[in-house]
Amino acid sequence: MIKKVGVAILGLGVVGGGTYKTLVEHREYYKKTQGVDVSVESVLVRTKQKALDLGVDPAIIANSIAEVIANPAVDIVIETIGGCEAAKEYILAALKEGKSVVTANKELICKHWHELERTAKRNGCGLYFEASCVGGVPIIRTLLDGVQSNYVQEMLGIINGTTNYILTRMSKDGASYETVLKDAQSLGYAEADPTNDVEGFDAVYKLSILSSLAFHQKISYEHIFREGISKIDTKDIEFGKDMGYTLKLLAIAKNSEKGVELRVHPTFIRNSHPLTGVNDAFNAVYLKGDAVDNIMLYGRGAGSLPTASAVVSDVLYAATHSEIKYATFNNSVEGAEKVKYVSDFQSVYYVRLSVEDEVGSLARICGIFANNGVSIVEVGQKGHYLGDGEKPRVPVYLITNKTFESKINSAVKAINESNVATVEALIRIEE
Amino acid sequence: MIKKVGVAILGLGVVGGGTYKTLVEHREYYKKTQGVDVSVESVLVRTKQKALDLGVDPAIIANSIAEVIANPAVDIVIETIGGCEAAKEYILAALKEGKSVVTANKELICKHWHELERTAKRNGCGLYFEASCVGGVPIIRTLLDGVQSNYVQEMLGIINGTTNYILTRMSKDGASYETVLKDAQSLGYAEADPTNDVEGFDAVYKLSILSSLAFHQKISYEHIFREGISKIDTKDIEFGKDMGYTLKLLAIAKNSEKGVELRVHPTFIRNSHPLTGVNDAFNAVYLKGDAVDNIMLYGRGAGSLPTASAVVSDVLYAATHSEIKYATFNNSVEGAEKVKYVSDFQSVYYVRLSVEDEVGSLARICGIFANNGVSIVEVGQKGHYLGDGEKPRVPVYLITNKTFESKINSAVKAINESNVATVEALIRIEE
Numbered sequence: 001m002i003k004k005v006g007v008a009i010l011g012l013g014v015v016g017g018g019t020y021k022t023l024v025e026h027r028e029y030y031k032k033t034q035g036v037d038v039s040v041e042s043v044l045v046r047t048k049q050k051a052l053d054l055g056v057d058p059a060i061i062a063n064s065i066a067e068v069i070a071n072p073a074v075d076i077v078i079e080t081i082g083g084c085e086a087a088k089e090y091i092l093a094a095l096k097e098g099k100s101v102v103t104a105n106k107e108l109i110c111k112h113w114h115e116l117e118r119t120a121k122r123n124g125c126g127l128y129f130e131a132s133c134v135g136g137v138p139i140i141r142t143l144l145d146g147v148q149s150n151y152v153q154e155m156l157g158i159i160n161g162t163t164n165y166i167l168t169r170m171s172k173d174g175a176s177y178e179t180v181l182k183d184a185q186s187l188g189y190a191e192a193d194p195t196n197d198v199e200g201f202d203a204v205y206k207l208s209i210l211s212s213l214a215f216h217q218k219i220s221y222e223h224i225f226r227e228g229i230s231k232i233d234t235k236d237i238e239f240g241k242d243m244g245y246t247l248k249l250l251a252i253a254k255n256s257e258k259g260v261e262l263r264v265h266p267t268f269i270r271n272s273h274p275l276t277g278v279n280d281a282f283n284a285v286y287l288k289g290d291a292v293d294n295i296m297l298y299g300r301g302a303g304s305l306p307t308a309s310a311v312v313s314d315v316l317y318a319a320t321h322s323e324i325k326y327a328t329f330n331n332s333v334e335g336a337e338k339v340k341y342v343s344d345f346q347s348v349y350y351v352r353l354s355v356e357d358e359v360g361s362l363a364r365i366c367g368i369f370a371n372n373g374v375s376i377v378e379v380g381q382k383g384h385y386l387g388d389g390e391k392p393r394v395p396v397y398l399i400t401n402k403t404f405e406s407k408i409n410s411a412v413k414a415i416n417e418s419n420v421a422t423v424e425a426l427i428r429i430e431e
Numbered sequence: 432m433i434k435k436v437g438v439a440i441l442g443l444g445v446v447g448g449g450t451y452k453t454l455v456e457h458r459e460y461y462k463k464t465q466g467v468d469v470s471v472e473s474v475l476v477r478t479k480q481k482a483l484d485l486g487v488d489p490a491i492i493a494n495s496i497a498e499v500i501a502n503p504a505v506d507i508v509i510e511t512i513g514g515c516e517a518a519k520e521y522i523l524a525a526l527k528e529g530k531s532v533v534t535a536n537k538e539l540i541c542k543h544w545h546e547l548e549r550t551a552k553r554n555g556c557g558l559y560f561e562a563s564c565v566g567g568v569p570i571i572r573t574l575l576d577g578v579q580s581n582y583v584q585e586m587l588g589i590i591n592g593t594t595n596y597i598l599t600r601m602s603k604d605g606a607s608y609e610t611v612l613k614d615a616q617s618l619g620y621a622e623a624d625p626t627n628d629v630e631g632f633d634a635v636y637k638l639s640i641l642s643s644l645a646f647h648q649k650i651s652y653e654h655i656f657r658e659g660i661s662k663i664d665t666k667d668i669e670f671g672k673d674m675g676y677t678l679k680l681l682a683i684a685k686n687s688e689k690g691v692e693l694r695v696h697p698t699f700i701r702n703s704h705p706l707t708g709v710n711d712a713f714n715a716v717y718l719k720g721d722a723v724d725n726i727m728l729y730g731r732g733a734g735s736l737p738t739a740s741a742v743v744s745d746v747l748y749a750a751t752h753s754e755i756k757y758a759t760f761n762n763s764v765e766g767a768e769k770v771k772y773v774s775d776f777q778s779v780y781y782v783r784l785s786v787e788d789e790v791g792s793l794a795r796i797c798g799i800f801a802n803n804g805v806s807i808v809e810v811g812q813k814g815h816y817l818g819d820g821e822k823p824r825v826p827v828y829l830i831t832n833k834t835f836e837s838k839i840n841s842a843v844k845a846i847n848e849s850n851v852a853t854v855e856a857l858i859r860i861e862e
Binding site for chain 2: 018022026029030032033034035130135136137138141142145146147148149150151216274276277289290291292293294295296297298299300303305306308309310311312313315316317320321322323325328329
């Protein structure tokens with residue numbers, strides 16, 4: 001017996017359009033393979049023409065959100081508008097009317113999860129958001145239903161396609177950040193204002209969602225350490241290569257008795273690490289559970305059809321499962337306040353300095369690091385700077401032992417306040 | 432409210448022991464994160480001491496399967512005995528008593544899926560077998576609930592740890608198959624009789640299960656082309672390296688209008704392919720869906736705790752979902768007979784020949800291939816064979832265009848029947 005399910009799609013942009021296409025083209029296939037007949041009963045678009053161009057039946061183009069919600073044929077509402085204002089209002093309205101919601105909106109889930117979920121719960125509806133993180137890669141389903149037997153200890157992710165494309169190109173072609181960013185913008189991989197991606201905000205939103213599910217605590221995005229890639233110099237990527245490292249914008253989440261540690265920043269990883277092979281616009285999440293050990297999920301982190309794959313898989317899941325998994329942690333403002341964050345985390349650091357080319361400079365630098373409690377395991381000079389000042393200066397790099405962020409920061413401050421050297425780059429290494 | 436669920440474990444070997452440990456150690460964690468209190472209510476072991484060594488309460492050690500099944504506290508039966516005889520009998524008995532079953536037994540699922548599932552369905556019970564394929568990697572959950580919106584076009588898998596360990600070592604150390612196999616046996620990575628792994632039977636069972644789920648048709652393991660790694664010569668791995676290829680025992684499944692194509696054999700893949708980085712005992716499945724494009728799942732394909740991760744995730748899934756997903760294809764003998772198999776598949780081939788070192792030899796070889804409808808895109812001589820016969824012979828390798836298996840086979844036969852050369856190795860290349 002085929003179960004009939006009606007859906008509404010709010011917004012027919014990149015993801016919404018792909019979702020419409022996927023649902024329409026696979027309708028017979030889902031009847032056969034899932035036992036569900038999913039029909040698009042309503043769409044809401046700002047410009048009608050967009051819908052007509054996609055071949056949407058004019059009869060199902062709604063004039064208002066109220067019309068969508070009032071439509072008794074709509075069981076599930078798909079939100080692919082993006083942004084936090086209208087999307088939130090529409091989702092709350094749908095949930096209050098007893099309709100389950102599938103959304104691709106990471107910022108919204110990240111910032112308003114507890115309110116949305118509380119409303120869903122109160123109305124016995126589902127709230128699904130696989131598409132909010134890492135496109136078509138079923139990482140949320142995996143955390144909920146695939147490795148839920150594990151205490152997840154660690155998660156390392158390349159979860160932003162734009163920055164991974166930029167870093168891959170910088171690494172392969174030796175091109176500068178500015179040059180590659182322009183290319184990325186003309187290819188549609190980066191937006192006109194790229195801040196959200198290149199400064200790590202997008203990755204922070206996703207990490208907040210993924211670590212909340214993995215660690216069973218509501219991780220607030222405001223507690224995630226964030227550093228973008230806009231200040232990355234190709235020189236450091238080259239230095240890293242020589243040492244056997246690849247540079248990635250990594251989302252890092254660690255869970256231990258000390259608390260949770262969360263950060264997004266450019267990171268050197270060893271070339272032998274499985275994440276090194278994740279290039280261009282591909283994404284991956286590498287996680288460690290106490291039973292399963294290391295597993296990795298890899299795939300396209302964005303794009304119309306890959307993201308639609310996640311949206312529609314959520315729709316099919318909602319249509320074929322009556323139990324709804326709500327957050328099993330205290331998903332409220334109060335719950336979020338109870339989380340113990342490790343803000344002064346530990347890492348190994350790569351530091352590049354511009355150093356006065358004088359006898360004793362290196363000794364003085366090492367002394368400053370030592371005075372600040374940072375021990376150095378490797379130090380070297382690489383090439384020369386073009387002399388343009390009074391005193392000649394040379395590039396020196398060093399690798400520290402594992403140390404606290406607070407200590408490296410005071411060491412860097414002390415170096416910069418000295419007259420012997422200037423810190424030109426500081427990159428964390430994940431061993 | 433915490434839901435109480437009682438489980439029985441049949442067999443406390445590598446997987447069963449890990450399962451017991453995982454369940455006991457995470458009991459409080461599952462109460463908090465899954466809302467389920469899972470208690471081990473019964474175990475069945477051949478030698479009681481094994482259970483006692485693991486710390487099992489003697490009171491829950493059953494004397495017979497009948498005792499396990501009759502125990503009203505047991506809701507879910509976990510089968511980790513292996514083999515097809517007793518395991519099948521026990522699982523059928525459990526299902527008939529209305530108890531859901533979680534099993535790690537690939538051979539059993541592969542060979543008796545329809546009978547087991549029919550019984551499960553008739554009794555309203557679940558039958559879960561994530562642990563039967565690729566250890567702790569949630570590939571079955573992903574196929575069922577993560578990428579089910581896709582028409583899966585292709586699946587490439589490294590799904591046997593023993594052979595991947597052997598091939599990785601042969602490739603890294605240049606050691607012979609025999610040497611590495613002995614090491615693998617002494618390390619416990621290969622069994623005393625390694626046939627099941629090295630000849631590809633294990634991978635065939637797993638591919639049968641995974642492709643059935645991916646393609647929504649009951650793929651019989653008897654229709655899967657199988658070639659093991661026991662005849663692989665280190666020389667060919669080296670030749671492949673020079674051409675930019677890595678050798679893997681690949682499980683390949685393709686789905687198109689022509690039918691389904693299934694094979695397990697040593698395969699050269701390009702070094703840029705994500706599967707190349709899957710080394711040692713790690714496994715991975717790389718699949719292509721029409722919406723999600725390429726995704727890959729990577730992790731430990733075997734081992735006590737990684738496999739227990741899959742078993743226990745299934746237990747938790749069974750405990751928290753009331754809908755049971757049975758095969759959505761015609762999972763019966765009749766259904767299996769309707770599948771259209773492509774047996775004369777197409778591939779690119781690497782061929783190594785021992786050739787008479789005479790003027791015109793290469794021309795004659797190329798002629799034989801041409802006569803059999805096989806076109807060659809690259810041919811070369813590499814090094815020398817040590818002369819031990821009357822006529823000096825040299826190693827020649829060639830790469831064909833994409834051609835049919837039947838054509839390459841007749842070409843090989845014709846070469847071997849000629850007096851100009853002998854085919855010493857034939858390896859398929861997946862481009």
